[in-house]
Amino acid sequence: MADYSKDEIKRIEDKWRKEWKTRGVYKVENHSDKPKYYVLDMFPYPSGAGLHVGHPLGYIASDIVSRYKRLKGFHVLHPMGFDAFGLPAEQYAIQTGQHPAVTTEKNIATYIEQLNKIGFSFDWDRKVETSDPSYYKWTQWIFMQLFNSWYTKKPVGKTEPIITLIAELEKNGNKNIDAVCDDDTPTITAADWKSFNEKAKEEFLQKYRIAYRSDTMVNWCPALGTVLSNDEVKDGVSERGGYPVERKKMWQWSMRITAYAERLLKGLDTIDWPEPVKEMQRNWIGKSVGCELDFKVEKQEGTIRVFTTRIDTIYGVTFMVLAPEHELVSKITTAEQKAEVESYVTIAKNRSERERMSEVKRISGAFTGAYVTNPFNGAKIPVWIADYVLAGYGTGAVMAVPSSDTRDYAFAKHFSLPIIDVLEGPTSDITKDNFDPKSGKMINSDSLNGLDWKEAIEVALQKVESLGIGIRKVNFRMRDAIFGRQRYWGEPFPVYYENGIPKLVDIKDLPVTLPEVDAYKPTESGEPPLARAKGWDYKGNQFEQTTMPGWAGSSWYWFRYMDPENEKEFASKEAVNYWKDVDLYIGGSEHATGHLLYSRFWCKALKDLGYVNSEEPFKKLINQGHIQGVSKFIYRLRTNSKLKKDVFISFNIAKRLSKGELSLYDKKVIKEQYPDLELDGKLITNQNVLDDSSFDGTLITYSQFNVDIDLYDETQGLNFELLKKRKPDFANSIFITDEDGKYICGSEVEKMSKSKYNVVNPDEIVDNYGADTLRVYEMFLGPLEMSKPWNTSGIDGVFKFLRRFWNLFHDQQGNVAVTDAEPSREELKVLHKTLKKIEYDIEHFSFNTSVSEFMICCNELSSMKCNKRAVLEPLTIALSSFAPHITEELWQLLGHKDSILNSTYPKWSEEYLTESSFEYPISINGKVRAKMNFALDMPKEDVEKLVLASEVVQKWSEGKPPKKVIVVQGRIVNVVL
């Protein structure tokens, strides 16, 4: 009756979606006598573009594992929710005036509908949304716990309630306190503490709180009156509008994640994560052991403190380098160097950290005119500033040893500074990347001479300590995490200000909900959007006006799934004790150092405070690769002055422009848009524009921007008229086409993402082939962990496989035709071989190979014309994790009333797999080196050949080696005598 046709697929999938919902098969309780298994996906940000084909990749994998584990007898929690705060909704709100909550709700509805179409086994009763006040109430609550906490190092590192700190300050001051706190924390007595007024007390406590306020660097765009992410800054100007951006200090909330650095590092050894992710976290935390020491400034008061891991090389110091932002720069600079230093500082200030680091090959710096004294030998050392030294790391100052550091070496060469060898061996390799200053004995180093570098470090350290000029210090590259954003669409802080003192709102006033505002952009004076809220105050006091960052809500959400409705706690003790931690977490590797680190941090803090009982939140992690999309780019011309209209040039012109080979046509059309430009003059590229002092506005370059891929057609070029209609930003822009009138876009393969306008929607595939085909196809595409561009060319093969599987159960007329006959040994061998491989593959997250195994099995059974229940039933159960709809239907056709979800995963047996064979051991020099397997039905001459070969080997052991004996998988395949 029924063929596996488009209509039939639709009927089957709709039917079972409804059935599963009414039967409530995915509902999960917080108790069971089965072992628990918690499978978590990284929840999506609900973007306006809807779910794209990259999202389901990980979700399908986790759904397969969930269903598999359930069939294997586990009590499985597999929830889904939405990371709903974020920039895109806010930007859309700024443009349209639409409240981000409205957009977000709409997007979430779309996502849920799309997700449901794919047949996931989520328990939707446990859905969480980070932007829902009933959720962010608890995000705010956790913030309050962290505000009310400090981190003591004694007796063991632990988060403690702040009241214990206050009690100790009252009693003894902070002389006995060993805590993680601000570097500039002074030592005070109990009397000092008591003499502080309320404000001074709070300022002092801020140096200890886990959540605290600090002065941090941000990208400030005066024209837009807002803070920009590094992402939003392109080539030194804002991505939107092309306005200049500068670095600026701003008071912001921060999280003292550095307190947990050591634990975050050690914890990595206890969890089953991909080694590269662990490695990235280790590098991010960046522990380095060394010391800080002071250099006295000559002819002036004061010292400069540097951090070094190589104190042994102290005699090789020939200059010192400060970060341009270092606070002493203006103080120590001599009059004659002032102009040079100031101009250098200005340039450096306006370059982002990433830019500065990515251009280390371009050496730059300025001499301050000041000198310091080497405390070991009294040598006079010039002090320079250079942007390869970062203000945020260590002390913002380094002692430069050009003979043992590549960057110092390059700097010394460039500015002709002296170089003193302090380690034996050639330094000619120093410019090479593999240069290793960790060998040889010390030379030219006075008392350190002849020591190994490791011994020298210890000797030098003791000297530093005995002279009282410095201390041993463990430094972490990781900085405290900034926890505030100058945006509207985020969690408001449960904080208000009374006489300038930050205070927490009363716990019963949670949640502090987002107020209504007349617009979602910053105020005219550059204050955050929340400053626009009228009548929004706490008992007459001003609320904190920044909001929490995107990672706030995602740093604890896995706990909320355990008990999502709870109004009294973020999750009940029983729920937390039952589910404990996540057994399997699947998500993209792009979160390696962001979300995954913050989540571990909050988990540890919550554990210390006694709210949860797991030190690590995610026991096992799998990184799914990205499904990539092909992005299209447009190219905006750029000069150093702001133009009235944006001008975009076609890819071909951009290519010629960057090579400085503009054609007559190019010059003519660009000149029409820029009448003042002298285009026959020197053309320069993005690379050297900042360097060139002759840059006077006549020189132009360009920046590239993503554009919606659906606006581009390979033959027609870009439909920029539609683009202008769709995006008001582009309404007045000019598009310069090639001579044939087409605007050609450049393209690149990159991560599929709304912000890159390159998303492909899965709905079309579900409509044409069904959800099961989409699921199996996404798994068949390749290994889960690997990134791959999206293409649908192979999808027919997967569809055909499902149809062939369906046909195994049906006769030519489409009637169900399954017999209860005994299967043959041959059929059982196919079945058990497949079951064994599939199980191995699923346990190893190798879903692409399991799909292949299913296909092979299906082909073999087809050619055997096997329609026996004893074979087909177990296979149906095994396949149900991958393709739930079709298997559920077949399960019913086989006469089962209950859902296939409640059946048991089939066991395979070795009995049907073993070959009849015997083993023949081959020993060489008395050791068994290989075993030969002879199938009983092996041709006689083959056996003879192999036995002969083995005899050769026997002889070899007696001292007559053959030229060559090649053993493959325990078999001798070739012998050369």
Add this chain to the structure above:
RNA sequence: GCCCGGGUGGUGGAAUUGGUAGACACGCAGGACUUAAAAUCCUGUGAUCGCAAGGUUGUACGGGUUCAAGUCCCGUCCUGGGUACCA
């Protein structure tokens, strides 16, 4: 720049982790069925020489270790992700 991945036929990818490279699938070519098309089934398919048997070559590039290298080591190139306010 720095940190972490990846590079195998026309295409997506297999390869028991050092043991006969290219499983499975797409595509393509040829054939069967059909009045015809679709669907389905069968055969072939890395390159190269050959009618064939078979030979040679072949896992980005250049070296190395090994009886044996897609796999391990060194170097180079290309490419993806992250780089602290995209999430």
